[in-house]
Amino acid sequence: MRLFTHNMLSSNIKGVANGFPLRIEVDQVVEKQVDFNPDFLKNMFPKLEWKALVDAARTMGYTELPEEADSSMLESEEFLRKLHHALLELHLEEGALVCPETGRKFPVNKGIPNMLLHEDEV
Amino acid sequence: MWYLCVFFHRLLDYRRAEVESLAEMLGFFPSLEWRLPENQHPDSPFHLVNLPSEDVARNIANRSILVKGIYELWGEGSSLEQLEESIKSYPEDRKLPYLTCETTFKVTVDSFGKAISFQEQNDRIKSLAYIPFKGRVNLKNPDINFWLMETDDYGAHNGLPPVVQRRIFFGRLVGGADRKLLPTYELKSRRYLGPTAMDAEVAFLMANQAQVMPGKLVYDPFVGTGSILVAAAHFGAMTMGADIDIRAVRDGRGPDCNVWSNFKQYGLPLPVALLRADNNLPPWRPGLKERLDHLLKIETTLFKHCTLPRCVKDMVLVLVSPIPSIKEDDMPGASASAWTVLHKVTGKRSETEEALRNRNHAGPKHLTCLAAFIIFDAIICDPPYGVRAGGRKSGGRKLLKGIVAPYTVPDDKRTGHIPSTAPYSLAECVHDLLDLAARMLVMGGRLVYFYPVLRENDVVENHFPEHPCFKLIASSEQILSSRYSRVLLTMVKTGSYTEKVAEAATIKHQEFKENYVKRLEDGNLHSSVFSPVHPQLGEETDSKSCKELKPKYRGKYV
Structure with a gap:
């Protein structure tokens, strides 16, 4: 699971009002090289929750992202490279996503988050 | 300009829809005009379509799956004589650039609904002697591809759309689908x-x-x-x-x-x-759920015909939205020209900018919400x-x-x-x-x-x-x-x-x-x-006559 996905996911357990962002529990992180695509990054940037991304990247051991970001930074290739790495190249291979309200763990195996709810959570 | 668009004879309902989608994707917005050539059934593979330029035509054809070819039509007729007349009356300045001695060319003879023998094909090509071809023939990799296509009522029960009268087309190929994709991606070679x-x-x-x-x-x-x-x-x-x-x-x-x-x-x-x-x-994760009614109104009036580029649409929405702190550079991808268009459309630019300057204190989070x-x-x-x-x-x-x-999952059994x-x-x-x-x-x-x-x-x-x-x-x-x-x-x-x-x-x-x-x-x-x-009683005995009654034309079953 890439942090791009993490940035879109939220806990949708019945009764949970604020399921975003999910906390990340790391068992194994892998890095996979992905072709650099600045247009995609520029397109996605306004759709990101920046703080959630910075925190998630930190949990995964990547601390290069600035605390605050605005779109003027998209001009800098250095920034785009960092964003690219954090968003697309860091994979949570094994671990869990934890609902911030209930503490329910959504397991991540082989890089696939399992977001299916239990019978009593629907 | 009108082009002859010839389709592969399959998935009949998908053919025009595909070309229309691709035309819009390539930036050609008004809906396409179509015509059927004389005496053609709507399910015939021969269609005429009005496209803005040869480039658009080529790009559509090359990207498509069902377009066998898009052709610049030089002539058509119900007989070879009519075809000759038609080709001769096609403007010289449209033909000559493709007939010069520097070019290489090839003529392909094709027919719909019947195979034509090699000898006949040769005869047909020779009958085109009235066209002043000056280039060299190159069968493998020609610069210019000419096609002579014909459809007729061959009287065979081949399930093809009925043909009222013979029709012959001659044209220059502009582009066609890359069907090589299909064997490459076919499911039987797919691993999973x-x-x-x-x-x-x-x-x-x-x-x-x-x-x-x-x-x-x-x-x-x-x-x-x-x-x-x-x-x-x-x-x-x-x-x-x-x-x-x-x-x-x-x-x-x-x-x-x-x-x-x-x-x-x-x-x-x-x-x-x-x-x-x-x-x-x-x-x-949820985005912003409520948006003001006036925003919706502006959106529907502006986008009714949907001809604006996406970036402009997004920008209009952001601009007229009640959310503060959105600047021009918060919408990457939106160019200066988009702003000009926008200004003309809304007439609101200065007003909006003023409002934005005054309300700049809110964080960029709101924008994220809107876009999320x-x-x-x-x-x-x-x-x-x-x-x-x-x-x-x-x-x-x-x-x-x-x-x-x-059912409530017991606490000790929740994991796994x-x-x-x-x-x-x-x-x-x-x-x-x-x-x-x-x-x-x-x-x-x-x-x-x-x-x-x-x-x-x-x-x-x-x-x-x-x-x-x-x-x-x-x-x-x-x-x-x-x-x-x-x-x-x-x-x-x-x-x-x-x-x-x-x-x-x-x-x-x-x-x-x-x-x-x-x-x-x-x-x-x-x-x-x-x-x-469950066949009704007595029907079985009639099965033979049923077969004969079976309609000749198979329509969309192809």
């Missing part, structure tokens, strides 16, 4: 397959209907083995897929036989994300409708003896618990799909999916699901058996999603469900497709 993997040709057609282009984000909520996303990735899209079956998305059939390996097999970029999720309760729930450029899928695969959703219940109340699932009806599935698409597609984004219909006595009902945010722009039937078909629906998002819209959509959905979908449910669709036919 499921029972409902989408055929490569249809998957490419779906990607074309969805106007997939490099850099776009495409989502499939019923990803399975990824066969639809493979086609989207081939055209350069970033892909994302979800499925409720974790075995399909996570495990596949081993480390080298899973959804990822299907992309690696063709050297395509891997999906941005694969996850296990339920389409009934999608785990996407419009993230996908297209959603393409083949929902489970219960014929070959039934849908499942979460919320099943363990059947424990004597327990009627909803495998939740049970409940059946997911077609009506609910389609409603959830439309709701998700309305929430998460960008304005002008497309939802492309298959929907089943029953055929009775060759009559098909054509009532399809509706949604206030969407306009249905194409419905293409593919006949699967004498009893049922699937229809590829292409819907384009034309309105914003608001609470009000969601309510209206639910009401519309209820009506639709009452009237039409009920018939398809409760195993009705499944039994209609699979139950044996």
